[in-house]
Amino acid sequence: MSDINFITPADSPDLMQLPLFVDRASCGFPSPAADYTESELDLNEYCIKRRSSTYFVRAIGNSMHDIGLHSGDLLIVDKAEQPQHGDIVIAEIDGEFTVKKLLLTPRPGLQPMNPAYPTLWPDPDQLQIFGVVTAFVHKTRGKG
Amino acid sequence: MFALADVNSFYASCEKVFRPDLRDKPVIVLSNNDGCIIARSKEAKRLGIKMGVPWFQLKEMQFPEPLITFSSNYELYASMSHRFVSHLEEMATRVEQYSIDECFVSLQGLGKYISYEDYGRQLREHVYRGTGLTIGVGMGPSKTLAKSAQWASKEWHQFGGVLALTECNPRRTEKLLSLQPVEEVWGVGRRIGKRLNTYGITNALQLAKMNPAFIRRNFNVVLERTVRELNGEACISLEEAPPAKQQIVCSRSFGKRIIAYDELRQAICQYAERAAEKLRGEKQFCRQIAVFVKTSPFSSEPYYGNVASEKVQIPTRDTRDIIAAAISALDRIWIDGYRYAKAGVMLNDFTPTGVSQLTLFDENPPRERSEQLMKVLDGINHSGLGKVWFAGRGIAPDWQMKREMLSPAYTTKWSDIPRASI
Numbered sequence: 001m002s003d004i005n006f007i008t009p010a011d012s013p014d015l016m017q018l019p020l021f022v023d024r025a026s027c028g029f030p031s032p033a034a035d036y037t038e039s040e041l042d043l044n045e046y047c048i049k050r051r052s053s054t055y056f057v058r059a060i061g062n063s064m065h066d067i068g069l070h071s072g073d074l075l076i077v078d079k080a081e082q083p084q085h086g087d088i089v090i091a092e093i094d095g096e097f098t099v100k101k102l103l104l105t106p107r108p109g110l111q112p113m114n115p116a117y118p119t120l121w122p123d124p125d126q127l128q129i130f131g132v133v134t135a136f137v138h139k140t141r142g143k144g
Numbered sequence: 145m146f147a148l149a150d151v152n153s154f155y156a157s158c159e160k161v162f163r164p165d166l167r168d169k170p171v172i173v174l175s176n177n178d179g180c181i182i183a184r185s186k187e188a189k190r191l192g193i194k195m196g197v198p199w200f201q202l203k204e205m206q207f208p209e210p211l212i213t214f215s216s217n218y219e220l221y222a223s224m225s226h227r228f229v230s231h232l233e234e235m236a237t238r239v240e241q242y243s244i245d246e247c248f249v250s251l252q253g254l255g256k257y258i259s260y261e262d263y264g265r266q267l268r269e270h271v272y273r274g275t276g277l278t279i280g281v282g283m284g285p286s287k288t289l290a291k292s293a294q295w296a297s298k299e300w301h302q303f304g305g306v307l308a309l310t311e312c313n314p315r316r317t318e319k320l321l322s323l324q325p326v327e328e329v330w331g332v333g334r335r336i337g338k339r340l341n342t343y344g345i346t347n348a349l350q351l352a353k354m355n356p357a358f359i360r361r362n363f364n365v366v367l368e369r370t371v372r373e374l375n376g377e378a379c380i381s382l383e384e385a386p387p388a389k390q391q392i393v394c395s396r397s398f399g400k401r402i403i404a405y406d407e408l409r410q411a412i413c414q415y416a417e418r419a420a421e422k423l424r425g426e427k428q429f430c431r432q433i434a435v436f437v438k439t440s441p442f443s444s445e446p447y448y449g450n451v452a453s454e455k456v457q458i459p460t461r462d463t464r465d466i467i468a469a470a471i472s473a474l475d476r477i478w479i480d481g482y483r484y485a486k487a488g489v490m491l492n493d494f495t496p497t498g499v500s501q502l503t504l505f506d507e508n509p510p511r512e513r514s515e516q517l518m519k520v521l522d523g524i525n526h527s528g529l530g531k532v533w534f535a536g537r538g539i540a541p542d543w544q545m546k547r548e549m550l551s552p553a554y555t556t557k558w559s560d561i562p563r564a565s566i
Binding site: 050051052053055056057058059060061062063064069071075079080090092095096097098099100112128130 | 164165166167226227230231234270273274275276554555558561562563564565566
């Protein structure tokens with residue numbers, strides 16, 4: 001240590017906040033795309049029509065192979081959607097949720113999408129539909 | 145015209161939405177620490193189970209069918225409550241959320257196009273379709289009458305959960321009010337109800353017929369407003385934006401009694417943290433931090449309860465300041481040897497900005513970049529990806545709230561979403 005301290009500018013000056021001018025000074029050609037900026041695509045917007053009545057459900061089992069629905073896939077279920085003939089639905093059978101294709105004609109039934117399983121013909125008065133599956137997500141990597 | 149929409153047996157109904165096996169089963173929900181019954185499904189009501197009964201008493205009793213019991217799952221209820229309000233907002237121009245399961249809806253200008261009862265049934269259908277929750281709808285020219293109509297729709301099932309009291313049918317309104325006990329009127333309650341009884345007023349109709357000036361003189365202006373509202377004069381308007389809070393309280397009973405100072409300090413730390421987070425949510429700063437502790441007033445041991453508060457020079461919403469103030473308040477009221485049952489942190493004296501005159505001898509100069517740090521903290525904690533907290537709160541405290549029969553967070557946690565077999 002010497003007796004004299006020379007005061008020199010600091011190596012790394014303190015962080016100083018400066019306003020960022022969003023309007024750039026045009027030094028050269030302005031971006032021709034600037035006026036066409038849109039917000040990025042949102043998967044929610046693609047998959048979900050009604051946020052407040054949409055629920056996520058995990059599919060477990062293998063009765064729906066023929067439509068490419070596999071165990072562990074994420075089902076996007078709209079509870080407010082009116083179930084129609086041919087819809088993939090979440091039905092309540094024996095106190096459990098099950099995913100099947102809904103048949104309304106000739107009589108209400110629940111059809112698996114795998115020939116190894118039989119079609120169910122529940123009592124129409126007992127048939128409760130939790131919601132309509134509007135999309136499902138199958139991860140090909142990084143499951144869980 | 146106003147409507148009051150409320151969800152039937154809200155907590156118990158939420159538990160049933162994702163459990164088709166419980167559809168016709170008696171379901172009850174317990175309060176914090178699995179203390180007493182705070183919600184019953186209609187099947188449980190039919191078994192004669194009353195609100196507020198302690199769980200340990202009910203556990204011993206025999207019922208013709210097993211009771212399905214849940215701890216309070218506030219994550220699930222908050223999510224379903226939000227969905228319920230969204231569904232009302234889809235069908236109404238103005239909605240005021242009054243409690244977790246009740247909303248006032250403005251029906252202004254609607255009567256020309258649709259009968260009120262038809263609209264009420266549409267609301268009911270819409271909420272049920274999207275959430276699986278059944279609501280009751282009461283309607284009237286004032287909020288108090290809407291509330292009375294909702295009370296009646298619960299009492300008499302022939303209304304199918306929807307009832308409108310309109311000016312063109314005054315006899316129906318009179319009939320209903322004559323059947324409603326005065327303490328059931330919105331804003332009356334048991335204490336004022338008892339006093340009204342001494343004047344010979346036992347039902348809502350008698351209250352409605354009172355002279356407002358007399359009520360103001362002998363009671364207060366709030367009850368006078370109730371009288372006017374019962375006569376169809378709307379005095380209380382819809383509050384869409386709740387008024388800024390004047391106080392934030394964060395308190396809880398412990399899962400077990402606390403005797404060690406360190407454990408109580410951890411609890412106070414956690415409540416201070418939570419209170420500070422709420423304060424930032426309200427976009428306010430506070431100048432006073434109070435802490436209270438108490439032992440159980442019900443047990444035979446000697447009772448001790450005390451409260452202390454700390455003032456800060458500069459209004460703050462920095463968790464570090466609030467924890468420090470709360471701990472120094474705690475140190476003033478802590479006494480060894482008691483078995484503490486409950487503690488809490490209260491924040492008072494709010495201002496919307498952190499601006500204040502600095503003083504020359506200030507002990508706690510404002511912290512640098514406090515705002516940014518708190519923003520990062522809240523950002524992480526609200527992201528759902530993980531939590532960060534102050535070490536003072538401990539890692540796995542065992543005084544934490546007891547929730548032994550907790551159902552999954554079906555709508556707010558990926559690992560808990562319902563399963564369906566395919």
